Amino acid sequence: MTTPIRKAVFPVAGLGTRFLPATKAMPKEMLTVVDKPLIQHVVDEARAAGIEHFIFVTGRNKGVIEDHFDRQVELEQTLRERGKIEELEALEAGLPGPGQTSFTRQQSPLGLGHAVWCARDLVGNEPFALLLPDVLVQSNGTTCLAQLMDVYSNTGGNVIAVEEVPDEATHQYGIVDITRGEGNGHSVKGMVEKPAPGTAPSNFIIMGRYLLQPEIFDILEAQEGGAGGEIQITDAMIRLLESQPFTAVEYQGKSFDCGSKAGFLAANLAFALQRPDLRPELLREIKKLS
Ligand code: G1P
Numbered sequence: 001m002t003t004p005i006r007k008a009v010f011p012v013a014g015l016g017t018r019f020l021p022a023t024k025a026m027p028k029e030m031l032t033v034v035d036k037p038l039i040q041h042v043v044d045e046a047r048a049a050g051i052e053h054f055i056f057v058t059g060r061n062k063g064v065i066e067d068h069f070d071r072q073v074e075l076e077q078t079l080r081e082r083g084k085i086e087e088l089e090a091l092e093a094g095l096p097g098p099g100q101t102s103f104t105r106q107q108s109p110l111g112l113g114h115a116v117w118c119a120r121d122l123v124g125n126e127p128f129a130l131l132l133p134d135v136l137v138q139s140n141g142t143t144c145l146a147q148l149m150d151v152y153s154n155t156g157g158n159v160i161a162v163e164e165v166p167d168e169a170t171h172q173y174g175i176v177d178i179t180r181g182e183g184n185g186h187s188v189k190g191m192v193e194k195p196a197p198g199t200a201p202s203n204f205i206i207m208g209r210y211l212l213q214p215e216i217f218d219i220l221e222a223q224e225g226g227a228g229g230e231i232q233i234t235d236a237m238i239r240l241l242e243s244q245p246f247t248a249v250e251y252q253g254k255s256f257d258c259g260s261k262a263g264f265l266a267a268n269l270a271f272a273l274q275r276p277d278l279r280p281e282l283l284r285e286i287k288k289l290s
Contacts, residue, residue: 002156005054005149005211007122008046008129011115012039013106015060018259028064031132031264033270034278038258039065040094041271042133050143051129055102055122057115068100110223111230117220125214130233135208136267138274139253142179144209147251151185152211157245158237161209163255171197174206174234176248188246191232195227204248206234207255216240257284 016028022030036044043054044282056065072091079088103120106115116130129145137144147224152159162176174193178186190201210233219236227234237246256267269286272288 002153003020003127004050005127005152005279006051006127007055007131008053008145009055009057009119010039010042010046010131010133011112011130012065013055013057013109013133015059015109015144016260019264023154025061027065028259029062029116030064030068031258032162032237033136033264034275037068038136039133040068040129043096043256045137045143045145046129047238048143049129049149049224051145053100053102054096055104055119055128057106057118057211058103059109059260063167066101066103067097071095075106081180083165083173088121095225103138107198111225111232113220113226113233113236114177114223115173116233117217117223117231120217120220123214123217126212127213129211130212132208134257134259136250136256136258136271137209137253138256138267138270139251142252144251144253144255148209148249151247151249155185155245155247157247158213158216158240159211159249160237161207161251162186162204162248163207163250166204167200167203168197168204169202170205171195174232175200175202176204176206176246176247178204181247184250184252186250187250188241188248190236191234191241191246193232194228206251207251209251212237215242215244 012282013031016023019028028036032152033041104118106118148159148161162253172196174191175195176188179189180186219239223231257263257268272282
């Protein structure tokens with residue numbers, strides 16, 4: 001019997017410099033993919049996987065994320081008065097319940113590992129999910145995090161989503177070295193954060209969804225700097241691998257790196273084309289452009 005995973009951590013402290021000037025006054029996590037902010041897509045994914053508590057590690061100028069996950073009483077009242085039931089229901093569907101969100105601040109941009117460590121007291125001594133909101137996953141049916149949960153219910157330990165990329169892209173990611181298992185779950189032998197070109201042990205990247213055991217916090221406590229001088233979650237996972245198993249899951253679905261402009265725009269197209277209410281008109285518009 002594995003310990004259930006109830007809490008998810010969302011590191012949302014990044015400055016979003018790649019999207020300036022759009023992100024000058026607005027957090028990058030509030031950029032919209034179709035009609036929902038990026039962060040809402042990722043929170044929805046976590047909720048669909050059974051997550052009950054949503055922990056945001058924010059930074060300065062991110063207050064609007066907290067507002068987004070609160071009620072907007074005047075707006076709700078106006079929508080009700082005008083009979084806009086669909087819009088009201090959409091707002092309600094995206095809202096975590098009372099007491100289901102927590103916010104803490106990273107204060108200094110010391111790396112992803114440091115951001116996760118900032119959530120240690122809010123997570124406590126239980127396994128947790130970690131979702132990087134730069135990465136959106138389009139799946140048919142079971143979400144990426146729910147697929148990890150399925151594997152975790154059999155394996156326990158730590159579980160991470162991986163996917164294969166071409167050789168020339170491996171240096172941009174955390175990479176796992178695996179022993180292939182049956183099906184889509186593989187045993188992790190080693191990991192490396194952003195290996196120099198041509199040195200990656202495999203083409204499987206760590207794509208931004210993790211289920212981690214709380215002992216990761218003890219390792220992060222040491223605050224050791226790694227690739228790029230930052231405190232890396234991958235380095236802490238390498239240490240944890242010495243005492244705990246990690247399973248790499250080749251998930252079903254398509255990921256979009258919304259930290260890049262092209263990836264973000266592609267996500268908008270792909271998610272819009274999946275919507276029956278938008279698809280025909282959007283296809284007509286795209287045709288006009290080509
Ligand atoms: C982070 C992780 C890296 C992972 C990537 C996925 O890197 O450190 O291991 O592969 O996210 O997007 P970042 O994109 O923050 O540089």
